Structures are given as C-alpha cells and as structure tokens.
Amino acid sequence: MKxxxxxxxxxxxxxxxxxxxxxxxxxxxxxxxxxKNHWPLPDGKAKRDALAACxxxxxxxxxxxxxxxxxxxxxxxAKFSVRCWTGG
Amino acid sequence: MAGHEDKPARVGDxxxxxxxxxxxxxxxxxxxxxMAEAGVGALPVEAPGVGTILGIVTDRDILTSVVAKGLSxxxxxxxxxxxxxxxxxxxxxxxxxxxxxxxxxxRRLVVVxxxxxxxxxxxxxxxxxxxxxLGGLILDGMNRPAAEPAQLEGVSS
Numbered sequence: 001m002k003x004x005x006x007x008x009x010x011x012x013x014x015x016x017x018x019x020x021x022x023x024x025x026x027x028x029x030x031x032x033x034x035x036k037n038h039w040p041l042p043d044g045k046a047k048r049d050a051l052a053a054c055x056x057x058x059x060x061x062x063x064x065x066x067x068x069x070x071x072x073x074x075x076x077x078a079k080f081s082v083r084c085w086t087g088g
Numbered sequence: 089m090a091g092h093e094d095k096p097a098r099v100g101d102x103x104x105x106x107x108x109x110x111x112x113x114x115x116x117x118x119x120x121x122x123m124a125e126a127g128v129g130a131l132p133v134e135a136p137g138v139g140t141i142l143g144i145v146t147d148r149d150i151l152t153s154v155v156a157k158g159l160s161x162x163x164x165x166x167x168x169x170x171x172x173x174x175x176x177x178x179x180x181x182x183x184x185x186x187x188x189x190x191x192x193x194x195r196r197l198v199v200v201x202x203x204x205x206x207x208x209x210x211x212x213x214x215x216x217x218x219x220x221x222l223g224g225l226i227l228d229g230m231n232r233p234a235a236e237p238a239q240l241e242g243v244s245s
Contacts, residue, residue: 004126005108009136023117024162030118033125 004029008057008064014072016080023080028057028067035071041078050074099185100178102218103199103208109134112142112166116154119165123147132198132206133169139205141198144173175200178207186215186222190229
C-alpha cells in the first residue's frame with residue numbers, strides 16, 4: 001500500500017459534483033484515495049497523470065498544488081462538474 | 089515458562105507504530121475514506137505543520153455527530169472530534185494503559201512522544217493479545233454503567 005501516513009494540504013479545496021454525490025477534496029492523500037477507490041473512470045490519461053502527481057507530492061518532489069491541478073484535469077476527464085476558486 | 093526473568097510489558101512493545109493522522113480541517117468524508125483504506129476506526133488529529141496531537145476522531149464520531157445529526161459530509165473534523173484525546177507514552181506499563189482504558193471506558197489510547205507527537209496507537213485488542221486477562225478486565229469496565237458527567241471517546245451511553 002502506498003504510504004498514507006503522510007499528507008500535504010492544498011491551498012484551496014476542490015469540489016466535484018455528480019448527480020448523486022459531492023466529493024470535497026482538499027489534500028493530496030485524499031485525492032489519491034478518491035482516484036484509487038471512488039472514481040467513475042477505471043482508467044484515463046489524466047487519471048494516471050494525477051495519481052503520479054500525487055505520488056510526487058507525497059514524496060516531497062513537487063508542490064501540493066501540482067497534485068491539485070492534475071486532480072482537476074482528471075475530474076474534468078471523468079465528467080465531474082468541478083467547483084473551485086482557482087482553476088487548474 | 090522459560091527460565092528468564094519476565095519484564096513487565098510496556099506500551100511500546102505492543103502498540104501499532106503505523107499512525108495515520110488527520111488535520112482538524114479535514115472533512116468527515118475524507119476521514120472516512122482514509123479509515124476505509126487503512127482499515128482503522130480511529131485517527132489522531134494533529135496540528136498541521138506542528139505535529140502536536142490535538143484530539144482523536146472515530147468512526148463512531150462520524151456516525152453519531154455527523155450522519156445522525158444530518159450534517160454535511162463536508163463537516164470539518166474540528167467540529168466533531170474529541171479534543172485532548174487520552175494519551176500514554178511508550179514507556180508506560182501495559183497495566184497503566186489498561187487502567188486508563190478501564191477508567192475512561194475507551195478502547196484506544198494515542199501514544200505520544202515527549203513533543204506530544206503521535207508515536208503510535210494502542211488498542212484494547214493489542215493488550216488482550218499479549219495479556220487476555222487484562223483485556224478482559226478492560227472489557228468488564230466497558231460494560232459498567234457510564235461514568236457520570238464526562239462524555240469521552242468511545243463511551244457507550
């Protein structure tokens with residue numbers, strides 16, 4: 001299992017909406033878990049990129065908002081309605 | 089028994105050292121996702137960037153303080169966590185940890201270091217594994233009527 005004992009918080013939350021659910025995500029670890037376990041698309045380029053970005057951020061190789069930006073792109077790929085103050 | 093002198097077991101001997109912590113601004117839904125992934129029912133809450141343990145949040149807190157009250161799953165942890173979780177230290181005896189669990193009717197203690205950072209978690213099951221009799225005594229304490237005023241983590245009323 002990926003090391004989930006660490007997390008890196010984002011500057012702003014991202015809210016993803018589908019007709020029957022709302023996902024509020026504001027940290028890298030939670031984004032990773034959403035992509036891994038609660039995502040409507042089994043695969044996709046943006047999803048893979050976002051998972052890789054989460055890995056890099058958790059490993060301290062990138063800034064937290066790099067994961068946030070990649071997560072927003074993955075959400076758009078998965079046809080979520082994305083709400084956030086600052087775009088990806 | 090082997091011919092060596094038995095040392096009293098310490099918290100550090102049986103606790104779980106893998107600790108998943110959350111932030112007070114995390115949400116009920118993000119905590120639930122982490123609990124599901126990690127297979128745990130309680131997570132210490134730490135001050136982001138500082139690491140000091142501020143409290144604890146349990147799956148039961150989410151059920152009784154968020155879901156049952158009809159609150160949003162985006163409710164922040166600081167709104168429903170137990171502040172100042174009961175703690176112990178690695179060097180404490182199992183007996184002391186068991187006594188705390190018994191007296192407070194709780195099933196878990198956060199193990200902290202000298203900076204009050206999380207070093208681990210010790211659960212009733214960890215104690216029962218190495219000392220079933222002690223585990224049984226704690227369980228007996230769980231079944232007695234709840235102590236008067238204090239509403240503590242894990243207390244069944």
